[in-house]
Each structure stands twice: as structure tokens, then as C-alpha cells.
Amino acid sequence: MDAGSIAFMIICAGLVFLMTPGLAFFYGGLGRRKNVINTMMMCAIPIALASVMWMVCGYSLSFGGNGSLIGNFSHLFFNGVSESASTRGLAIPDALFAAFQMMFPIITVAILTGAAAGRMRFTPLVIFVVFWLLLIYFPFAHMVWDEGLLAQWGTIDFAGGDVVHITSGVSGLVLAILLGKRRDYDRLEYRPHNVPFVFLGAGLLWFGWFGFNAGSALAADGLAVHAFVTTHISAAAAMLSWLFVEKVLTGKFSLVGASTGLVAGLVAITPGAGFVATWSSLLIGLCVSPICYFAISVLKSKFGYDDALDAFGCHGIGGIFGGLVTGLFTTPELALDKHNIGLIYGNAHLFLVTIAAIIFTIVWSAVATFVIVKIISIFTSIRVEDRAEAIGLDDSEHEETAYPTFMGLDS
Numbered sequence: 001m002d003a004g005s006i007a008f009m010i011i012c013a014g015l016v017f018l019m020t021p022g023l024a025f026f027y028g029g030l031g032r033r034k035n036v037i038n039t040m041m042m043c044a045i046p047i048a049l050a051s052v053m054w055m056v057c058g059y060s061l062s063f064g065g066n067g068s069l070i071g072n073f074s075h076l077f078f079n080g081v082s083e084s085a086s087t088r089g090l091a092i093p094d095a096l097f098a099a100f101q102m103m104f105p106i107i108t109v110a111i112l113t114g115a116a117a118g119r120m121r122f123t124p125l126v127i128f129v130v131f132w133l134l135l136i137y138f139p140f141a142h143m144v145w146d147e148g149l150l151a152q153w154g155t156i157d158f159a160g161g162d163v164v165h166i167t168s169g170v171s172g173l174v175l176a177i178l179l180g181k182r183r184d185y186d187r188l189e190y191r192p193h194n195v196p197f198v199f200l201g202a203g204l205l206w207f208g209w210f211g212f213n214a215g216s217a218l219a220a221d222g223l224a225v226h227a228f229v230t231t232h233i234s235a236a237a238a239m240l241s242w243l244f245v246e247k248v249l250t251g252k253f254s255l256v257g258a259s260t261g262l263v264a265g266l267v268a269i270t271p272g273a274g275f276v277a278t279w280s281s282l283l284i285g286l287c288v289s290p291i292c293y294f295a296i297s298v299l300k301s302k303f304g305y306d307d308a309l310d311a312f313g314c315h316g317i318g319g320i321f322g323g324l325v326t327g328l329f330t331t332p333e334l335a336l337d338k339h340n341i342g343l344i345y346g347n348a349h350l351f352l353v354t355i356a357a358i359i360f361t362i363v364w365s366a367v368a369t370f371v372i373v374k375i376i377s378i379f380t381s382i383r384v385e386d387r388a389e390a391i392g393l394d395d396s397e398h399e400e401t402a403y404p405t406f407m408g409l410d411s
Helices: 003-030 033-063 094-116 122-145 149-153 161-179 195-217 222-250 255-272 278-303 309-328 349-379 387-390 393-398
Strands: none
Touching: 003 094, 003 195, 003 255, 033 393, 094 122, 094 161, 094 309, 122 149, 122 161, 122 349, 122 387, 122 393, 149 349, 161 255, 161 309, 161 349, 195 222, 195 255, 195 309, 222 255, 222 278, 255 278, 255 309, 255 393, 278 309, 309 349, 387 393
16 A cells, blocks of 8 residues: 555545535526525535445445446445555555445535526435436446446546536436426526635535546556546636636636636546546647537527436536547557557547547436436426426525525526
């Protein structure tokens, strides 16, 4: 065991944990003030729920056994997870690896809740989270990161472009479609109620993402340094390109645009942070923002779905783009397999299996989400009543208010 790597990974796990409160501020600020408590609670509940599930069965289903689709029950309740040795050939003990990985399902399921903001009952959401983790997150963590089916194909995902962002983004889109639009969606222009919250949340996400990506090196080494640098460059470039697009199209620079752009850049670099060259991270950041901007401002209105806080537009589209560019730009020097390299270096295999893996992930996530929602709907209504939606979910679902002087309806 390496003491430096242990200390580094403990810090990284804490940074990844901080991303979820950051996301709560980001989403809370983007939403309406009558729903801010509910929006933040949808990010808060995964902290408790996913953590307990990870200890009980999630780690075992994700990183136990050698099945193609999902793990086994060998590590239930962290059974056999050593605090002093690694069975995975790492410089950190298994317990620290498990603790670091625990933070990922928390943020993943919190991301998708943004698509349901303002109209989903809280109890059905909790039930949905349980089954979503069991049927989508745990299988994909195993298939990609524990020599499961997608890893056997040859696909690579450094820190969660596929496992985290595509699964949550696509599931969020399906959930939004099944819930239907917010009651005032076609009549009102929704604006963020607290822009400082949005930037505070985006800043915490950026800070935490250093642990998310650099920590995925699983050691305090040169690869962690490289992932740290590519992560920052991509986020900065994406912020700039989003602001440029915004200035050209609207004539103004916005803080919400800067915040959304930097998050898109972080999403896009996630699958390739430790595999692509630094110059590639600059290109990735510059290119992802116009694509996500188009998805959020054009596709959403054209197809008429109400992805309230753009979980799909930012994370789904950004994750798909990030996967594709990882298949393009993975360098021979950084590739896990020196023959499984980016398309620009003369080998098409990685790019093709990445496309196949993305399609597989989209289909699995969409179908599983559809089935979960439909089954829950048999037993209980998943959407709040019109009056509760009009009053606000802070009052109807939680009997709390973020702003004590606020007494009623708002726009």
C-alpha cells in the first residue's frame, strides 16, 4: 500500500461527494423558487439511499464476480472488503476503492432527477431511485469497470462518461417524457430563480470534478496529474465557447450560460480524461458547448419534451459526445491496450466499439427506465396534482419553504 495514494484517494472521494451538494445548488438555482427545497431534496436523498445500497449490495453487484452483465453477492455488506490490502492490484486498499466508487452512484442518480423537477411526487421518486440503481447503475459499473460485457468489447471509460452521464441523461429524458410537461410549460418562460446559486453549484461541481477525474487514476501518479489538467482545460474551453455562442446568438454573456458551459465541458472530458492528449481536451471543450447549446435551445423545443433542468441536454448529449471523441483521440501512450487506440491514430476498433457501447447504453437505460416508471405507476401516481404543482412542491411535498417571506404562486 502507498500512503501518498491513500491520502490522495481519501481527498478525491471527499471531492466527489461534494459534487452532489454542488449539484443541488446548481439545480436549485435553475428551478423556480417554490420548488427549490424539493429540487435540492431530490439531490439529497441519493446521498443516503445510494450509500446504504452500495454498502448492502451495490459494491458487490458492481465489482464482485466475473459475470458479463452484473456482479455477484460475494461482497454483500462489504464482506471481505479489506481495509489494509488490495485484491485488484492497486496502491490503495479495497475498502478505500469501494468508498471512492460509492460516491459515483450518488451523483449519477442526482443528475437524472433534474429532468423531473417541479412535477414528480417524492415518494415514487425514492422508489424509482432504488430500482434505477439496481437495474441500470450497478450493471453498467460492472460491465464497464469490472471486466464485464462492454469492457470485453474493448470500450473504455476513464471516469464515467458512459456509466454516469449517458445512463443518467437518457434515463432523465425518458422520465421527463413519461411525466409529461409542467403545467405552464407552453405558457410561461421559465427563468432561473437564483443565478448566484447556479454559479455556486457549478463552481462546486468544477472543484469536485478534479476528484472525480483525477481520482479515477486510483493512485497519486502522473496519470492523475494528466487527468487533472485535461479536466480543467476542457471545462475552461467549454465555458468560453458557450459564451461565444451565446454572444453571437443573443448579444449577451450570461452567468447561467457560463455555468452550463463549464459543466458541459466537464461531462465531455470525463470518459477520456486519462486517455486523450492535453491538446485534445482543448478541442473537446471548445466543441461540446455548441452541441449542448443546440440540444437545449433547439432540440428540446422542436421535439416538445420538458427536460426541466437539462439533464439530457447537458449530461446525455455531453456524455455521448465525450464517448465519441474518446474513441477519436485516445493516444497510444495513454491507452489501456496499445492496440486499442483512437481513430486519428490509425485504428478504427475503439471508435466502432464506442459507438456500439453508446447505443447499447441508450437502449438499456431507456427501456429499463420506462419499465420502472410504468410498474411504479401501477401502484401509485408518480406526478403531483395540478393544485400541488401550482402551489409548489416545497409546500405540497415537504411543508417547507426556502424563503419564509414568499407566500404563494410565482412565475
